[in-house]
Amino acid sequence: MLRTTVKGSLGRLGRMCSPRRSALPQKEIRAHQSTKSGGGGSGKIWVPITALTAATVGTAIYAKYDPSFRRLLEDNVPYSDQVISTTSSVIDTTTGLVDSASGMIDSAKGFVSSTQEKVTNLFGGSEDKPKPLAAPVTPPPTPKVKEAAPVVKKEEAKPVTKPPTPSADESLLKKKLERDAQNAALSGLIKLQASVDSACGTASASTANAVNQIKSLGQDFSTYSADEPSERLIASLISKNTEAEIVTKKAIQSAGEAKAKLDSLKTAVSNSTATAEGLKSIQDSIAKAEKQLKDAEESLFKAQEAIKPSDALASQISTAYHKLKQELGPNWDSTKKDDQDLFMLLISLRMLHYKEQLSKQSKMDERVLVDSLKAAGEEGLEERVQEHLKGKEEELRRQLNEEYHAQIIQVRDEAERRAQAQLRQQAMIMTDDKNAALLSQRSAFSRELSDRIGHMVQQHTQQIGSAVDALNKADKNIKQREEAVLHGAKLLAISRSCDSLMRSLGINPFPAKDWTHQRRNIDGHVRDVKKVFEGRKDEFVEAALKMLPEKGIKNGVLTEPALKARFNDVERVARKVSMIHKDEDVPLTSYLLSYLRSTVLLQPHSSIKPSEINNDPTDIAALDNNALLDRAKYFVDQGDLLQAAKYANLLRGPSRYVVSGWLEETTTLLEVKNAAQTLAAYASLLVQKQVIQPELSTPKA
Amino acid sequence: MAPVTMPTPELDFGKSAENCVTDGLIKFGGGLALGSVFSLLFFKRRRWPIILGGGFGIGIAWANCSKDFNRLTASSRPKV
Numbered sequence: 001m002l003r004t005t006v007k008g009s010l011g012r013l014g015r016m017c018s019p020r021r022s023a024l025p026q027k028e029i030r031a032h033q034s035t036k037s038g039g040g041g042s043g044k045i046w047v048p049i050t051a052l053t054a055a056t057v058g059t060a061i062y063a064k065y066d067p068s069f070r071r072l073l074e075d076n077v078p079y080s081d082q083v084i085s086t087t088s089s090v091i092d093t094t095t096g097l098v099d100s101a102s103g104m105i106d107s108a109k110g111f112v113s114s115t116q117e118k119v120t121n122l123f124g125g126s127e128d129k130p131k132p133l134a135a136p137v138t139p140p141p142t143p144k145v146k147e148a149a150p151v152v153k154k155e156e157a158k159p160v161t162k163p164p165t166p167s168a169d170e171s172l173l174k175k176k177l178e179r180d181a182q183n184a185a186l187s188g189l190i191k192l193q194a195s196v197d198s199a200c201g202t203a204s205a206s207t208a209n210a211v212n213q214i215k216s217l218g219q220d221f222s223t224y225s226a227d228e229p230s231e232r233l234i235a236s237l238i239s240k241n242t243e244a245e246i247v248t249k250k251a252i253q254s255a256g257e258a259k260a261k262l263d264s265l266k267t268a269v270s271n272s273t274a275t276a277e278g279l280k281s282i283q284d285s286i287a288k289a290e291k292q293l294k295d296a297e298e299s300l301f302k303a304q305e306a307i308k309p310s311d312a313l314a315s316q317i318s319t320a321y322h323k324l325k326q327e328l329g330p331n332w333d334s335t336k337k338d339d340q341d342l343f344m345l346l347i348s349l350r351m352l353h354y355k356e357q358l359s360k361q362s363k364m365d366e367r368v369l370v371d372s373l374k375a376a377g378e379e380g381l382e383e384r385v386q387e388h389l390k391g392k393e394e395e396l397r398r399q400l401n402e403e404y405h406a407q408i409i410q411v412r413d414e415a416e417r418r419a420q421a422q423l424r425q426q427a428m429i430m431t432d433d434k435n436a437a438l439l440s441q442r443s444a445f446s447r448e449l450s451d452r453i454g455h456m457v458q459q460h461t462q463q464i465g466s467a468v469d470a471l472n473k474a475d476k477n478i479k480q481r482e483e484a485v486l487h488g489a490k491l492l493a494i495s496r497s498c499d500s501l502m503r504s505l506g507i508n509p510f511p512a513k514d515w516t517h518q519r520r521n522i523d524g525h526v527r528d529v530k531k532v533f534e535g536r537k538d539e540f541v542e543a544a545l546k547m548l549p550e551k552g553i554k555n556g557v558l559t560e561p562a563l564k565a566r567f568n569d570v571e572r573v574a575r576k577v578s579m580i581h582k583d584e585d586v587p588l589t590s591y592l593l594s595y596l597r598s599t600v601l602l603q604p605h606s607s608i609k610p611s612e613i614n615n616d617p618t619d620i621a622a623l624d625n626n627a628l629l630d631r632a633k634y635f636v637d638q639g640d641l642l643q644a645a646k647y648a649n650l651l652r653g654p655s656r657y658v659v660s661g662w663l664e665e666t667t668t669l670l671e672v673k674n675a676a677q678t679l680a681a682y683a684s685l686l687v688q689k690q691v692i693q694p695e696l697s698t699p700k701a
Numbered sequence: 702m703a704p705v706t707m708p709t710p711e712l713d714f715g716k717s718a719e720n721c722v723t724d725g726l727i728k729f730g731g732g733l734a735l736g737s738v739f740s741l742l743f744f745k746r747r748r749w750p751i752i753l754g755g756g757f758g759i760g761i762a763w764a765n766c767s768k769d770f771n772r773l774t775a776s777s778r779p780k781v
Contacts, residue, residue, distance in 0.1 A: 516707075555707070566711075569711050569712075570711045572711075573711040573712075573714050573715070574711070576714070577714065577774075583774075583778040584778070585767075585771040585775075586771065587767055588721075588763055588766050588767035588770065591767075591770055653774065654714070654770070654773070654774040654777075656774075656777045656778075657710050657773060657774040657776065657777035658710050658711050658714065659710075659711075660708075660710050660776075660777045661707065661708045661709055661710045661711065662711070664708070665707070
């Protein structure tokens with residue numbers, strides 16, 4: 001603030017000093033300009049923002065109510081679904097708030113109106129007070145609801161001391177509403193009545209059908225003759241009985257449904273708000289339907305009772321059933337239910353028939369007896385009639401019993417025959433089953449046996465095959481072993497020949513002759529080695545054979561003693577020219593001087609240090625030719641031609657030329673010895689690997 | 702086994718030396734003779750042509766001997 005003040009003051013001062021500057025400070029001018037421009041600019045910015053916002057909100061609201069537009073937006077505009085859902089939630093919240101506010105306003109209005117009424121009632125009330133149209137409509141007083149209305153009115157009167165007096169318009173409206181309600185109730189009742197009527201009609205029709213069926217069945221029962229029974233007839237009777245039962249059940253069910261509908265209609269009528277006039281017709285129809293249902297039920301009952309056997313007959317039939325069951329025993333239980341029913345029906349029909357015949361016969365006998373008695377006289381009529389009747393009765397009873405027993409026996413025989421036939425059939429079936437089972441078992445057994453035999457044969461074949469394979473393998477191994485042993489023998493021979501070669505290289509073949517005749521031929525040895533390894537590609541042997549110098553194979557190799565002897569001559573000559581170390585042309589005087597020097601020098605020229613002998617690091621470059629020759633001679637005397645050759649190789653000048661021949665021969669010998677040693681060692685190794693311990697050499701699987 | 706011809710460098714120096722001596726004697730004698738001839742014929746029996754001739758002979762023999770020895774050792778020299 002201080003800074004701005006200072007700056008401002010300085011700026012003012014500057015402006016004061018410079019006439020060109022404006023009176024206002026730059027910042028103020030800029031601020032003034034910015035506010036000026038900001039006012040207008042902000043206005044320019046807000047207009048499009050407001051328009052954009054309004055467009056977005058309007059689009060979201062429209063999308064809320066138009067699903068297709070919403071889908072279009074969601075498909076084409078990213079994040080539109082989120083915007084729409086957010087807007088919808090905001091709108092719903094707002095409407096909810098509005099609804100709650102309106103509810104609160106309504107409740108407030110109601111409170112205000114109730115308060116006004118209270119106040120008005122306190123001061124006497126007014127008939128001209130206008131009432132709101134939204135007042136609840138009370139139900140009109142009906143004859144049935146009359147008892148409840150005063151109670152309701154009393155309950156309503158508790159919170160309100162005096163009901164308001166409605167105006168004319170409101171009473172008309174109320175009446176209109178009441179009439180509409182009554183009409184609606186009536187129409188509902190009429191519909192219900194129509195359904196009840198239709199149900200009653202259906203019930204009565206089904207009952208009539210059932211009655212007809214039962215009556216026809218009864219007629220068939222009555223016309224049935226027990227003298228010529230037939231299963232087909234009895235079966236038709238049973239089927240008719242079944243049909244009659246089904247139809248009867250349907251009739252009872254439809255009657256039950258009609259009754260239920262009638263009860264619901266009664267309940268609706270009792271609870272209805274319609275007028276008595278409107279309800280009268282319905283009540284009449286209810287009464288009519290009840291009567292119709294009752295008549296149908298009675299007719300059905302009568303028809304059923306008509307064909308129902310008497311209690312005595314039923315008891316007799318049940319007794320006969322039990323007796324029959326006892327008589328037949330397990331045969332009765334083995335028969336089918338249908339056969340049992342058929343038989344019982346037959347029994348009952350026959351009993352009916354016999355009963356009718358008995359009654360007819362008894363009537364005829366009575367008539368005859370009466371006539372005869374009338375003809376004979378009337379004294380003691382009653383006793384004689386009684387006696388006659390008794391006799392007849394006993395005779396009939398006996399006859400019936402006989403027939404009954406005969407029937408029983410017949411039935412029993414039939415049942416036995418049937419049981420025997422069934423048992424025979426069952427036995428045949430069982431036999432067939434057992435035969436089939438036996439056959440299947442036999443086939444299964446034979447299959448299993450053949451499988452087992454095949455499996456065993458296969459196993460044996462496999463075992464034999466594996467044994468043959470093992471034998472073949474063993475044979476192969478033995479042959480390989482034999483080959484290996486033979487090869488091993490050859491290898492041993494090679495090893496021995498190499499050893500002998502090496503030994504021979506240390507011995508002069510012609511001891512009486514000089515070193516020029518002491519050459520050993522190695523061509524034969526090389527041939528032998530090549531022969532042993534003929535056919536076997538052995539890189540090691542090939543490399544070892546390549547190590548042998550061609551000259552050595554062609555011309556032979558000087559033995560060690562020969563080389564030692566030669567070295568003496570070589571050394572003597574080399575010492576004569578040992579003074580010359582240059583590898584270039586030197587004058588003859590150097591040679592003469594060297595020769596003179598060699599004649600006066602004592603041997604050895606320089607002693608060999610123990611460190612050199614122990615192979616310690618030594619400055620070899622400091623040694624001259626004489627020293628080198630001393631060392632070479634020392635190692636030649638020791639038998640170490642390799643070391644002697646190394647020292648001889650270090651000679652310079654004409655001395656080098658002098659020892660070159662010896663060096664060459666020594667190198668050849670050493671190479672041959674090396675190759676021989678290598679081949680001998682390799683042969684021994686092969687023998688060890690292939691013959692002595694082949695199991696160590698074979699790689700483990 | 703029949704003797705194989707093999708290089709014997711150690712004997713070559715002796716041979717060269719023998720050749721040198723032989724050659725020297727021959728050259729010297731020849732130089733003497735030639736010097737004698739020249740001395741007799743041209744230089745009124747002076748001694749110096751004979752000595753000169755002898756000297757020439759020895760010199761030539763010297764040179765030849767030197768050449769022989771160097772030629773011998775040339776084969777064993779390391780090739781640059």
